Amino acid sequence: MVLPLIIDDVVSAVSEFAGDVVELDPVLLQLTVFALLLGGVFALAALGLTMIFGVMDVVNFAHGMLIVTGMYVVFFVHTTFGVNPLFALPVAVVALFALGVVISVATIEPIIEAPEENQFIVTLGLSFILLALIQIQFSPDPRSIVLDLGRYQLGGAQIPKGQAYALVIAVVAMGALWLFLQRTELGTAIRATADNREGAWYVGIDVPNVDHLTVGLGSAMAGLAGAAIVIFSPFDPFIGESYLVKAFVIVVLGGLGSLPGAFVGGLIVGFIQVFGGFYLPGTTNEIVIFLLFILLLYLKPTGLFGEREV
Amino acid sequence: MINDSKTPLRSRRNYLKAVGVGVAAGLAGCTGGDGGGNDSGNGGTNTGSSNGGAVEEVVIGANHPLSGFLGRSGQAMTNAGKLAAMHVNEAGGIEALDGATLKFVSRDNKGSQEEGAPVEQQLIEEDGAHILTGCFSSPVTLAATQVAERAGIPHVIDVSVANSILQGRGLNYAYRIQTPASGMAGDYARFMPEITAASGVPMKTASLVYLDNAFGQSIRETLATDLPENGVELVEESAYTFGQESMDTEATRVKQANADAFIFVGYGGGGIRMMQSLQNVDYRPPLLTGTSTPTFTDDDVIAQIGKFANGGFGNNYEFDYNKEETDKIFADYRREYGKPLGVTHTVMTYSMVKVAQAALEEAGSVDPDDINEALKRITVEDHPAAMGPIEFKENGENKNALSPMLQVQNLDAQLVWPEKYAQTAPKL
Numbered sequence: 001m002v003l004p005l006i007i008d009d010v011v012s013a014v015s016e017f018a019g020d021v022v023e024l025d026p027v028l029l030q031l032t033v034f035a036l037l038l039g040g041v042f043a044l045a046a047l048g049l050t051m052i053f054g055v056m057d058v059v060n061f062a063h064g065m066l067i068v069t070g071m072y073v074v075f076f077v078h079t080t081f082g083v084n085p086l087f088a089l090p091v092a093v094v095a096l097f098a099l100g101v102v103i104s105v106a107t108i109e110p111i112i113e114a115p116e117e118n119q120f121i122v123t124l125g126l127s128f129i130l131l132a133l134i135q136i137q138f139s140p141d142p143r144s145i146v147l148d149l150g151r152y153q154l155g156g157a158q159i160p161k162g163q164a165y166a167l168v169i170a171v172v173a174m175g176a177l178w179l180f181l182q183r184t185e186l187g188t189a190i191r192a193t194a195d196n197r198e199g200a201w202y203v204g205i206d207v208p209n210v211d212h213l214t215v216g217l218g219s220a221m222a223g224l225a226g227a228a229i230v231i232f233s234p235f236d237p238f239i240g241e242s243y244l245v246k247a248f249v250i251v252v253l254g255g256l257g258s259l260p261g262a263f264v265g266g267l268i269v270g271f272i273q274v275f276g277g278f279y280l281p282g283t284t285n286e287i288v289i290f291l292l293f294i295l296l297l298y299l300k301p302t303g304l305f306g307e308r309e310v
Numbered sequence: 311m312i313n314d315s316k317t318p319l320r321s322r323r324n325y326l327k328a329v330g331v332g333v334a335a336g337l338a339g340c341t342g343g344d345g346g347g348n349d350s351g352n353g354g355t356n357t358g359s360s361n362g363g364a365v366e367e368v369v370i371g372a373n374h375p376l377s378g379f380l381g382r383s384g385q386a387m388t389n390a391g392k393l394a395a396m397h398v399n400e401a402g403g404i405e406a407l408d409g410a411t412l413k414f415v416s417r418d419n420k421g422s423q424e425e426g427a428p429v430e431q432q433l434i435e436e437d438g439a440h441i442l443t444g445c446f447s448s449p450v451t452l453a454a455t456q457v458a459e460r461a462g463i464p465h466v467i468d469v470s471v472a473n474s475i476l477q478g479r480g481l482n483y484a485y486r487i488q489t490p491a492s493g494m495a496g497d498y499a500r501f502m503p504e505i506t507a508a509s510g511v512p513m514k515t516a517s518l519v520y521l522d523n524a525f526g527q528s529i530r531e532t533l534a535t536d537l538p539e540n541g542v543e544l545v546e547e548s549a550y551t552f553g554q555e556s557m558d559t560e561a562t563r564v565k566q567a568n569a570d571a572f573i574f575v576g577y578g579g580g581g582i583r584m585m586q587s588l589q590n591v592d593y594r595p596p597l598l599t600g601t602s603t604p605t606f607t608d609d610d611v612i613a614q615i616g617k618f619a620n621g622g623f624g625n626n627y628e629f630d631y632n633k634e635e636t637d638k639i640f641a642d643y644r645r646e647y648g649k650p651l652g653v654t655h656t657v658m659t660y661s662m663v664k665v666a667q668a669a670l671e672e673a674g675s676v677d678p679d680d681i682n683e684a685l686k687r688i689t690v691e692d693h694p695a696a697m698g699p700i701e702f703k704e705n706g707e708n709k710n711a712l713s714p715m716l717q718v719q720n721l722d723a724q725l726v727w728p729e730k731y732a733q734t735a736p737k738l
Contacts, residue, residue, distance in 0.1 A: 038558070135377065140377070
């Protein structure tokens with residue numbers, strides 16, 4: 001049986017972790033830094049996915065490839081025009097917003113009222129198309145335009161500046177999105193549509209345009225995530241699958257459609273991945289993430305911050 | 311090895327062939343011929359002789375990843391196979407088959423295990439492959455060799471490292487040129503301590519980060535047994551998953567262990583990410599090494615890592631740069647495909663074609679069983695790899711397979727050990 005072995009591993013890891021806490025082992029600070037940095041990026045990666053679901057009830061299986069598209073937009077701008085990846089970041093956001101609107105008009109709007117499996121097929125198909133196009137244009141080879149920005153030192157722990165910048169970008173993006181949704185007329189229309197699509201129609205909100213705006217914003221967030229990741233990490237056309245899976249886990253953990261949920265879910269997954277990777281044997285940390293996912297679905301199907309049925 | 315696994319498919323073909331030959335012979339009023347014939351499905355072209363001696367074209371079917379994350383390597387391997395076939399044809403083709411030419415046909419398995427069997431089937435049924443090769447990814451090769459075995463067509467593996475492909479399966483039609491996982495890791499465990507001992511640099515302890523799949527686990531198992539036998543204690547092990555977003559945690563563990571040598575096992579993308587993470591934790595291992603990874607042997611991967619890769623050691627199959635043939639291959643590859651030959655896997659595919667050539671010369675027939683029997687007997691010295699003559703053991707493994715050590719010097723991977731094949735001396 002695998003489960004008892006995993007439980008043994010977890011118990012042993014918790015014991016070792018407790019020992020390090022008692023001894024105030026400096027490695028704890030390093031791991032905490034990495035967990036925060038990774039969690040922030042995970043949250044950013046999940047943001048667009050949860051937003052589109054929250055407003056439109058559409059699970060966007062192309063989200064991972066939209067993140068990858070953001071990476072390659074930065075790569076293209078950087079390698080073609082010599083633009084610093086940090087300055088290429090807004091280009092990725094705008095390009096992905098436009099791509100998101102096109103995707104919404106051309107593929108999602110026609111099937112918005114169709115059964116959920118149609119959404120699954122269409123968005124997954126989009127994902128395959130994007131993957132093929134990126135491979136054709138850029139080849140399947142891994143790429144790296146990691147900025148050598150150096151590191152901050154914090155009590156013996158290393159904080160890679162690239163990842164720190166990515167975390168700042170994630171926090172600012174989440175804050176800006178929250179402000180946009182809470183304080184602007186368009187944001188109010190999006191929230192109203194998310195609450196009640198039919199009601200939004202009746203009060204004069206142009207729901208299809210809100211949908212297009214939502215997919216555009218969600219895609220822009222994915223593009224931003226991809227662009228931020230490029231600053232500190234190598235990438236290839238296939239890395240999107242990994243971020244998509246993590247994003248799904250995060251939005252379910254946090255609550256489908258919940259922005260704070262995406263942030264908290266991202267941090268939870270980041271901490272499990274980093275601390276689990278350090279204390280647990282092999283790749284058991286991946287199993288723990290999915291066990292937690294299943295457990296939460298069982299105990300609280302709406303997720304930590306969710307209000308609707310999953 | 312067993313030889314009782316032929317499928318109804320092949321038996322049916324033999325039956326139809328025999329009926330066809332019988333009918334033709336009857337119609338011609340002729341009773342001669344030995345019934346050998348071409349057992350190639352509909353792909354290979356022959357001139358109607360039933361003894362296999364008048365074949366015009368022999369098909370080598372390659373089950374390669376032409377797209378997907380292994381696509382670049384797969385395409386380069388296919389190019390090398392076509393180049394080798396071209397060289398054989400330019401030199402007069404297969405003498406024992408009256409100058410029959412080689413045709414190297416490649417189909418895309420996308421690096422996906424699910425594609426391994428159907429692609430192999432297509433190469434046999436639709437392309438009429440007389441002999442097969444591939445598949446790069448070990449799970450794909452596991453599936454493909456099963457199909458080749460059922461059809462009774464020899465499959466000479468160019469690249470696929472997992473031990474389990476040939477070990478414990480009792481295959482009679484499968485052979486492997488490259489060193490398997492145990493051999494690659496075994497060569498590393500032998501050569502790396504030799505290099506350090508010769509240079510007076512200690513290598514008593516090592517830390518390891520490996521990809522958590524069949525390939526990575528095979529390597530890890532061998533290192534765990536062979537390193538101690540060579541005086542090296544494995545003091546730290548971490549596994550990572552394919553596509554893992556960050557390897558900072560693994561780098562933290564490696565830094566904490568601070569062993570004499572760090573060993574990385576994984577594909578190119580993982581290697582680039584791992585080297586980035588080592589820099590994130592501000593740690594440069596005393597000996598930066600890898601085995602069964604392109605991290606320190608593939609020009610493109612080295613370029614992506616940058617200066618941090620300089621000094622890194624890795625072992626892999628490699629061209630023998632002391633042979634004149636190697637220069638010709640590199641020059642012709644650039645001329646034919648308009649780009650430099652930068653993928654080391656190509657040496658195995660090129661060598662596979664030389665093995666196929668030798669087997670066909672020995673067999674003097676395109677009957678798969680004749681080729682198969684010839685493969686068990688041949689010794690192929692005329693190949694460009696940095697290893698001894700290719701000859702197969704009873705289990706299909708190459709007796710003289712070798713994975714020499716390379717070192718990144720000025721962002722270029724140079725063969726440094728064993729001295730017999732070295733381009734330059736190792737620098738520590």
